[in-house]
Amino acid sequence: MSSHASLFALGPALYLAATGLLVLVLDSVGRTTRLPFALGSAVFGVAAVGAAAVAAFTGGTLLGLGVGAHAFAAMNAFLVAFLVYLVDPSGSNRLLVASVAVAGAVFSLGNAAYYLAYFGTTSDAQAALLFGDQLVVDQMSLLFMAIAASVTALVALASYDYLEGHAYQAEYYALVLLAATGMSLMAAANSLATVFVAMELASLPSFALVAFLKKNRGSVEAGLKYFLIGALSSSFFAYGISLVYATTGSLQLEAVASALSGGTEFVGMLGIGMLMLVGGFAYKTASVPFHFWAPEAYEGAPAPISAFISSASKAAGFVIAFRVFTVAFTPAGLFASLGIDWVLVFQILAVVTMTLGNFAAATQENVKRMLAYSSIGHAGYVLIGLASLGGVASQGDTVLGASMMHLFVYGFMNTGAFLFIALVEYWGVGRTFEDYAGLGRKAPVACAAMTVFLFSLAGLPVGAGFLSKYVLFFGAVSAGFWWLAAVGAINSALSLYYYTRVVKAMWVEEPNGELELQGRPTGLYAAVVAAAVVTVLLLPGFFPIAETAIEAANAVLPNAGDTTTAFFG
């Protein structure tokens, strides 16, 4: 991959989109269309093989495409033919669509990891700019594409059991994959226009997914609330974009930065526009002041979707906030001198968000709602990354990178925790702390995994959540914001209280009545255990993630020094 614009750079997003469409195609295959469709795909595949052969023997290209492209088309056509052949037109094809969805997400993750490895090993690797600089694929994009893809894979795997007996399963997977496509594109968006479109692409399927249990009042209510607040904040965001455009005459982020480099006479308009952009990001990341949809939506939504929205969607919201504020509204000092001190805004938001999230979580009786508020608290921790950028400039990459590390680890530990809730919902156990009493004896493996997630979320050294939080607070201190780190540490200590309540209920307390767990959901178990294993393995294997994140932060920050070696010795 070079700076030469190639669509293949967007591979991780394209895999997700193609898999989403493939799931819809497989669901649309009927009794009369199955064989013609399979044969047609096979014939197209043979034709593509022929084209590849002709291109190979004539030593050139056919129809403007090389041998590799024709071979790739042939491979895909044969794959589609095979999958269509597997479809049972009268059945629900649950296993087929779920496997295709998981495979697509894993391919997307593999592709992102491959490109990340390329960036890690090639010293002069450059970011790929596509469509006239509207999209950029650099390390930060790839890291967040990897987060979106891994969360999608876990959620799709867990949904197989969770959706047992539900109608419209193919649509569910298609919506999950298309929302994940939007999140991957958010990671790559390099202009306010693409940021907005990608954000909508991620949001619209999410609304439908939250309301997926359409016979369940809570789910439908949550979907409606999520939709209404989403529509409101989208309109704020679009208005903010228009004000920034009016001030700078540009939507592309670097162009916005260069238009503002000499200051501007429309300070008020720019300030209001930026404040509205902050509102849009706050909605997407469930931070104050647009956080109040989160407990409702996470509680009402099917638990795998809560996992998806609270991990992948939050990470995607943060990546656009990181990119817009570090690339377009930079350097922070210039804006402070104009009177638009966005670092101060993020400092206030970070402190309020983490305090509000953690205090509200401590008062909850419902475990899913507690996790929802803890998710707001974690958004507050991650905001420290943006809130510490105004201090010691050379430390900016450590703290911004630490935010990315935290989101990466969070993608596993928080997804795992919500998937454990999905497991409990599958068993029909109640939702409060008391209902979890005695679960540890009935399902020791799953409860051990949940214990790892909760302690890792709290920041104890059983999972990588300890390291990411440590680097985050360390980075804030070395950037000169010791008080942000102090507030974060106090909140972490508080969070240990309510996380421990769940652990205590599971392992120590006696069950109230007969606790009978029906069924062995393999997919859910596999997803929960996989998330736990990754959370633990990231503890010894933290260095590559940390290095990638700090390099990614370095690439978007103008004045940061390379502190990777300084910190990790």
Add this chain to the structure above:
Amino acid sequence: MNPWIAVGALGVVSVVIPLSMMLVSSLLRPSVPEDSKRTTYESGEVPTGGTRIRFNIQYYMVALLFVVFDIETVLIFPWTVIYRSALEDGVGLVTVLAPMLIFIGVLVVGLAWAWHNGAVQWSRDPQASETQ
């Protein structure tokens, strides 16, 4: 002269004209109160049923499909305009054709799904298609 005066004048005129028309007509017209003038439709049609009618969901499905393909045509038109000249200027056939084919392919997948789910098939059951 300040150019905004013209804008203000336009605003004033656009308010004054309808108001004056209503005023003049109320001064000129004869007043003949009559029962049939109070009906909802002066054609004489007597409305039946409540105002909160639920339309069949299929109207919405068809409307949604229509919107999708309406937007598709909007994108295809400019593409057809530049298609031939792009080919004459030496842009490869695949470069010009493939993005549009992919775009239409995505829409076809959606149409196929909607078709498979019966969104295009109008309900034959008179009971189901009643607007209740």
